[in-house]
Amino acid sequence: MLTPSRAVQRVTTDRAAVHAVLDEALTCHVGFAAEGRPHVLPTLHARIGETLYVHGSTAARLLTAARPEPLPVCVTVSLLDGLVLARSAFHHSLNYRSVIIHGNAEYVLDSAAKGRALAALVDRVGIDRSTQCRPPTSKELAATAVLALDLDAESTDVALKARTGPPNDDEADLDSGYWAGVIPVRLTAGSAEPACDLPTPSGLAPSLR
Amino acid sequence: MLTPSRAVQRVTTDRAAVHAVLDEALTCHVGFAAEGRPHVLPTLHARIGETLYVHGSTAARLLTAARPEPLPVCVTVSLLDGLVLARSAFHHSLNYRSVIIHGNAEYVLDSAAKGRALAALVDRVGIDRSTQCRPPTSKELAATAVLALDLDAESTDVALKARTGPPNDDEADLDSGYWAGVIPVRLTAGSAEPACDLPTPSGLAPSLR
Numbered sequence: 225m226l227t228p229s230r231a232v233q234r235v236t237t238d239r240a241a242v243h244a245v246l247d248e249a250l251t252c253h254v255g256f257a258a259e260g261r262p263h264v265l266p267t268l269h270a271r272i273g274e275t276l277y278v279h280g281s282t283a284a285r286l287l288t289a290a291r292p293e294p295l296p297v298c299v300t301v302s303l304l305d306g307l308v309l310a311r312s313a314f315h316h317s318l319n320y321r322s323v324i325i326h327g328n329a330e331y332v333l334d335s336a337a338k339g340r341a342l343a344a345l346v347d348r349v350g351i352d353r354s355t356q357c358r359p360p361t362s363k364e365l366a367a368t369a370v371l372a373l374d375l376d377a378e379s380t381d382v383a384l385k386a387r388t389g390p391p392n393d394d395e396a397d398l399d400s401g402y403w404a405g406v407i408p409v410r411l412t413a414g415s416a417e418p419a420c421d422l423p424t425p426s427g428l429a430p431s432l433r
Numbered sequence: 434m435l436t437p438s439r440a441v442q443r444v445t446t447d448r449a450a451v452h453a454v455l456d457e458a459l460t461c462h463v464g465f466a467a468e469g470r471p472h473v474l475p476t477l478h479a480r481i482g483e484t485l486y487v488h489g490s491t492a493a494r495l496l497t498a499a500r501p502e503p504l505p506v507c508v509t510v511s512l513l514d515g516l517v518l519a520r521s522a523f524h525h526s527l528n529y530r531s532v533i534i535h536g537n538a539e540y541v542l543d544s545a546a547k548g549r550a551l552a553a554l555v556d557r558v559g560i561d562r563s564t565q566c567r568p569p570t571s572k573e574l575a576a577t578a579v580l581a582l583d584l585d586a587e588s589t590d591v592a593l594k595a596r597t598g599p600p601n602d603d604e605a606d607l608d609s610g611y612w613a614g615v616i617p618v619r620l621t622a623g624s625a626e627p628a629c630d631l632p633t634p635s636g637l638a639p640s641l642r
Contacts, residue, residue: 250618251513251527255464255473264464264473264509266531300473304460304620307558313566314573316555318460322475346525349516350616357522357611364523390628398630402566405627407559409459411513414617419599423608 233387242375242384245323246271246301250348250411254278254329254371255298269301270344274376276325277332277341280369294328299373301325304409310391311402319387319406327380329371335362341370442596451584451593454532455480455510459557459620463487463538463580464507478510479553483585485534486541486550489578503537508582510534513618519600520611528596528615536589538580544571550579 236242252269255262268279278299306319332338342365343354350356360368375382391404445451461478464471477488487508515528541547551574552563559565569577584591600613 250516251511251529253462253464253473253475253509253511255462255471255507257466257471261505261535262464262466262471262507263535264462264507264533266462266509266511266529268527296470298464298471298473300462300475302460302462302475307459307622309559309562309566311567312573313551313555313563313569314577316558316562316566318477318558320460320475324473326470326472342522346522349525349527350518353518353525354522357518357525358520358606358609360522364521368523390626393628393630397567399632400567401632403627404631405625407625408623409620410623411618412621413516414619416614416616417599418612418614419602421602421607422613423610 233385235383235385237383239375239382242323242382243271245303245321245384246276249301249303252278252299252301255300256295268345268348269299270341270348272340272344274374276373276375277344278329278371278373279345280331280371294330295371297325297327297329297371297373299325299327299329305388306409307407308387308391309404309407311393311397311400311404315391315393315397317387317391319389319408321384321386323382323384325373325375325380325382327373327375327377329373332370332372335365337372338365338368338370341372342368345370442594445593445595446591447593448584448591451532451591452480454512454530454593455485458510458512461487461508461510464509465504477554477557478508479550479557481549481553483583485582485584486553487538487580487582488554489540489580503539504580506534506536506538506580506582508534508536508538514597515618516616517596517600518613518616520602520606520609520613524600524602524606526596526600528598528617530593530595532591532593534582534584534589534591536582536584536586538582541579541581544574546581547574547577547579550581551577554579 253264255264270277302322304320308317310316346354460475462473464473479486511531513529517526519525555563
C-alpha cells in the first residue's frame with residue numbers, strides 16, 4: 225500500500241541531479257541524536273559547490289554540547305511532486321525527489337567562510353538578496369550558527385531517490401472502472417506582501433527565487 | 434541571521450493547532466537511530482484521533498531489526514508559509530508551522546487497525562479515495578508496514594512551533610531604503626493527469642484533498 229512501484233522508483237548518486245534537488249528545495253530536515261534521542265529539525269540550507277550549509281540557530285541549544293566536534297547528521301531534502309492515485313489502494317503513492325545525506329557536520333567558525341555561507345542562505349530567500357539588504361555586523365555574524373557538510377568527504381554518503389510517472393496498477397485492476405492518474409503538486413509563491421512600515425509602500429518587486 | 438524574531442515566534446502545545454498542521458501537511462520526516470547513525474526518511478502520515486500513523490515501507494528494511502520493540506522516533510511535520518525579507522540580512526527568515534513529536538512508535542500488527550490506518554493514509558492522497566479504489570487484499574495488507582505514534586502517551590512529547598507575520602527589522606534599519614515584506618508560499622495542485630491506460634480517458638475528477 226502506497227508503495228512506490230519499482231519500475232518508476234530510482235536511486236541515483238548522479239551529482240548534477242542531487243544538486244538540482246538541493247537547489248530547488250528551500251528547506252531541509254536535519255536529523256541528529258542528542259540526549260540519547262533522535263531529533264529532526266526543519267531549517268534553511270544553501271549549497272556552494274560541494275558544501276551544503278545548514279542554518280543552525282534553531283538547533284544551537286541542542287547542539288552546543290557537540291561543539292566543536294563534528295556532528296553525525298542525516299540531512300534530508302525532499303520535494304513533493306505529485307499524488308499518485310491508482311485503481312488499487314495498494315498502489316497509491318507519491319511522486320517525489322529526496323536527497324538523503326549522511327555525514328559529519330562541522331560548525332563554520334572562520335568568519336569569512338561564515339559570511340559567504342550566510343550570504344548564500346539569504347540568497348535562497350530572494351535572488352541576490354544578500355546584496356539588497358544591510359549586511360551582517362560582526363556581532364550578528366557571531367550570533368548565528370552555521371553547519372557545513374562536505375558532500376565530497378569520504379565519510380559522506382549522498383543518495384537521491386525519486387518516484388516519477390503514472391500509477392503502476394496490476395493488470396487485473398486496469399478495467400476496474402476506478403479513476404487513476406497523478407495530481408501534480410508544487411510550492412508556489414503568492415503576491416509579495418510589503419511590510420506596513422515601509423516608508424514608501426511601493427510595488428517594488430524583490431527578486432524572487 | 435535568518436533568526437525568527439521572538440516577537441512572532443511561538444511554541445504551543447494546543448492540540449487543535451497541532452492537529453491542523455498534521456492534517457494539512459501531506460508528508461512528514463521520521464527520524465530514528467539505526468546502526469549508530471541518525472536517519473531521516475520522508476513519508477506519508479495520517480491522523481486518526483490522537484494516533485498518528487506513518488507509512489513505514491521505505492524504512493522497513495532499516496527498522497526490521499527493531500521490530501517488535503517500540504522505536505524511539507522524532508516525527509517532524511513542517512509547513513512552509515512564507516519567505517521573510519527584512520532590511521537586514523540578519524532578520525531574514527521563513528514563516529512556517531512545524532510540529533515536532535518525540536515518542537515511541539509501534540508497529541501496527543492488528544489487521545483491522547492496520548486496515549483503518551491504511552485507509553486513512555489513502556484518504557490523504559484523495560478525499561474518500563479509500564472507498565473509490567480496490568481495497569487491499571490480505572497479502573497487500575501484510576506487505577505494508579505502518580507505524581503508530583500515540584500523541585497522548587506519557588512518553589510522547591508534542592510541540593508546535595510557528596513563525597508568522599512581517600519581518601522584524603531593527604529600528605535603525607527602517608529607513609535604509611531596502612524593500613521588506615513577506616512572499617507567501619503554499620503547496621498547490623495542478624490539473625489532474627489521467628493515466629494513459631484508462632479505458633475511458635475521461636475528465637472524471639477525483640476528490641482532491
